[in-house]
Each structure stands twice: as structure tokens, then as C-alpha cells.
Amino acid sequence: MKTYLTLIGVLLFLAAFTAHAQTTAFTYQGHLMDGGASANGSYDLQFTLKNALSGGSTVGTPQAIAPVSVVNGIFTVTLDFGGAVFDGSDRWVEMGVRPFGSAVPYTVLAPRQKLTSAPYAVRAANAGNAANAANLTGTLTAGNVPANLITGAMLANNTITATQIQNGAVGSAQLANNAVGADQIASGAVTLSKIAATSASGYLGQGALSGLTGGTATATVIFAQPFGSTPPVVIQQPGWTLGAVSTTGFSATTPFAPVTVDSTGNVGRDTSLAVVNGRPAISYWDLSNVDLKYAIAPSADGTGTWTTVTVDSAGNVGEHTSLAVVYGRPAISYRDGNNGYLKYAIAPSADGTGT
DSSP states (O other): OOOEEEEOOOOOOBGGGSSSOOOSOEEEEEEEEETTEEOOEEEEEEEEEESSSSSOOBOSOOEEEEEEEEBTTEEEEEEOOOSTTOSSSOOEEEEEEEETTOOSOOEEOSSOEEOOSGGGGGGGTTGGGGGSGGGOOSOOOGGGSOTTOSOGGGSOTTOSOGGGSOTTOOOGGGSOTTOSOGGGSOTTOSOGGGSOTTOOSEEEOTTTBTTOTTSOBOSOEEEOSOOSSSOOEEEOSTTOOOEEEETTEEEEEEEOOOOOOOOSSSEEEEEEEEEETTEEEEEEEETTTTEEEEEEOSSTTOOSOOEEEEEEOSSSEEEEEEEEEETTEEEEEEEETTTTEEEEEEOSSTTSOOO
């Protein structure tokens, strides 16, 4: 009975390192000794993948190759245990040998040879595809994308639609100034239910409120800010009417109820309206006495008897008034017609009453 020994120098590499399609096969080369001398001839070889240097379990399916030509002890074979067996754990190859065509059991050679480095490249069998975003499956979350990595220049037109944006994900902090204009808003996209009651002060332009129930409203509407309940409204279009204002919106069925604020002579020129201390207030020019006046309502909705105050009566004063709240008190800018001066007055109290 011959004795087989091996001194195996392992040369391992993936066949996929060539320009051909990547596979899980790799080359195994060794040196076989027969009776103390380098073997020559044909042999049956069996290769079994193990998970330990000795003992342990078989991993994958053993590879039996015959005949294998051995010249001066050198042999080369191609092994393929599949990609699943190389999961990052240590692996050893156990080799068995017998004469070619023999029915005797394989002589198992020791020690087993540990596979190192190169065979684990089979785990990257699909790495080439990873370079193509079309092969990405699953969800790429925001936590996996560095801040400011993706800019508008990297996105194709119409790539991101409303269905790809989570509700509430885009707020005012995510929008650049003037980024959203009329061209970016689809017809009918913004309805009354989407306008907050505390929206920033400003103006709704001509035609901005067309198509309301009960008729159309196309005159310019100004909302004084801030308001906690029913907002005061000024109509700047002669001959137009507006339904009553309520906390839930506009109603076109009830006429607007006018309130006489001041009827002492020819008054009400150059008015300015604001909310002062939670109530509507007006600065205006008293043309009869050429005085600057101020009036504030007794209630949040402006109904009831208003309190009027003469702010300045030193000659012809009070034209072109502008009313605002400054440091919690009403303040008025106006024209002094006597001297052609611009003047400013601020009240001593939060509601504007007093001297």
C-alpha cells in the first residue's frame, strides 16, 4: 500500500477576475508526494470544505474530480462550492486521494488547508451591479444620505412627485424664499381648508377669492393681523358687498352689518385699521375739525359703541394716517398739514385711551 503525503501550496483566485462573467469557481493548486517522491500519473481526488481545522462539519457539497493529472507532484484543479458557503467564516479544504479508477476509499491527507483571502471575494459577486442605481431594492432612508448630498441638479425632471414625499416632511424651513410661486401651484391645489387662521399678514390680490359658495369675490381683501377670532375686513372696491365674517370663514347669505364709529361732523377720511388689545381700532382724519382721531371697539368683533379719542388737534393735522401696534400700544403716523411735517404719536395705554 502506497503512502500519500501532501505539501500543498495553495494558489486561489476567482475566475471572475478575468473579463468574463463572474462565477464562484476558484483554482486550487498543490504538490502531491507518493512514497516520499513527487507523484506522477493520474489520480482520483476529492475535496471537502470544512468549518474547522479538525473535526467540525462539512460545508457545502464535496467535489470529486477524476482523473487529475499530476506531473512532478504538481496538480491544478478548479473547485466550486458555491457562493453561499463563503459567508465570512473560516473555511478549510480536506483532500482525499486514491489511484485513478480505484474503488478503494480515499486516503484523507492531513492537515487540512485553510482558505484565505481570495475565495471570500465571491461574496462580492454582485458588487459590479451596485454601481447602477437601477439595481437598488428597498428604501434608502434619510439617515443613509449625508446632508446636502443630493441637490436639484442631480434630480431628473418629475422624478419626485407628491407620492414620494411624506406628509409634513416639507415645511417653510425647507423652502427657499420665493421658491414657490403661482407657476408651482396647480389649479385648485390651495383651498380654504389649507390656509391657516394665523397666516402671515399681507394681501389677497384681485381675483384671489373667486369661486366661493353663493357668488364670486374678486375685490381686494385685506386681513388685519394678528386676529384671534373674527377678523376685521375692509372692502376697497366701491359698490361691492361682502357676506358676514365668522370664525369658520365667509357666509354670503347674511349682509355685512355696518357699525357707525363716529358721526360728529365730516369724519372718516384717511382711515387705517388694526387690531389693538384684541379689538378692532381705527385711526382717521376728522375733516370738520382737521384733527387726528382714534377709535377702538368695545368688543372683539367690533359691535357696540366705540370709544373715540382726539389724538392731535394742533391745527390742520391727521391726514394719511397709518395705525399699528408698537410695544403693545397703538401708534399712528400722520401728516401735519400746517407745517408739512410727518408726525408720529403713541398711546399711553394698551387700548389707546387716555391722554
